[in-house]
Amino acid sequence: MNAHRRLVVILGPTASGKSALAIALAERLDGEVLACDSTQVYRHFDIGTGKVPLADRRGISHHLIDLVEPDEVFTAGDYRRRATDILEAICARRKLPILTAGTGLYLRALLEGLADAPGRSDELRERLRERSVRHGPEHLHRILKRLDRESASRIAAADTQKLIRAIEIRVLSGEPASALHQRGRERLEGYRVIKIGLMPARAALYERIERRVISMLGFGWLTEVKGLINKGIAPSVKPFDFLGYSQLRDVPGDEMKLDEAVKQIQQATRQYAKRQLTWFRKEADVHWIEGFGDDLRVVEDALRRVAEG
């Protein structure tokens, strides 16, 4: 293991300019960009997920984009496996890996690893979900309390999704999630990680989000959505639940809805950005930079941090 390998991580909320900064750094530092984004792994969903168009990549290789079809399941574990492989490959060709992270869980899965827990079981989840619907959400909480008291105390009774996961781990592995988690995780070794966080002023960020939604539509977002539907991609598929796609999915056939959809997308995106900030704020060892990634001053600042790191 070569401990001198570096990994630059650029994290921040949506629309903070992570991609622009990554490309700028990659150009100057001979790097390649890897996305850490749960939505960009899906093919055909391009504009709304914020994939940088080929023409704007300035010759820089981009990875971990377009990995699966819309009807495929993709998880944090899958991401971790794919990302570690790509990371190795990039370092093997002596390039600097630059990660643009918007999905906090995926970043943590890569850097800190995941517990050695079983993957998902859709039949089990289906059964549990049915019971939850029939007996109320507290029902699952009671079940978990019996199986894994500690996890139950940390998960809200109404949080069906997390309750199901905890029960799933206990049933499939025979061990409580709390115990598995305590045993530790397989963290990424052999890299010096330099984290750069983009923290624009809240008002400016919200403004930019609003403008970006409009500009995405200008780039043909709605046309893309129509194309997806015409292509026969089921509206029930996961990427159609992504921010914006869920609102735009219903617009064709009733164009009057577009204005309302735009407002909803802008609002939902602001809320998402806020959640990202909550997650990233507690991330350790981040060099925070106040501003947007396409700001020259920010780029210079980031270059300095990387050089120091």
Next chain:
RNA sequence: GGACGGGUGGGUGAGUGGCUAAAACCAGCAGACUGUAAAUCUGCCGCUCCUUGCGGGCUACGGAGGUUCGAAUCCUCCCCCGUCCA
């Protein structure tokens, strides 16, 4: 001009004499989150004071008066908005 219906906290909107700073939802803010994570969930959310408590004070349900021990809730007048009749 006449007849009804309505004006409630940032928004929608419940509430028809005390249990109401006022349901619920939304927005907003803060937070949690180890395999759905652009997901899911939690707390706060009129102002203010302190000895931070199921604490005190103040302001609040279009406006002004009134009835009442007590009013968002009842009465009177006025101002707006909507529908209908002329």
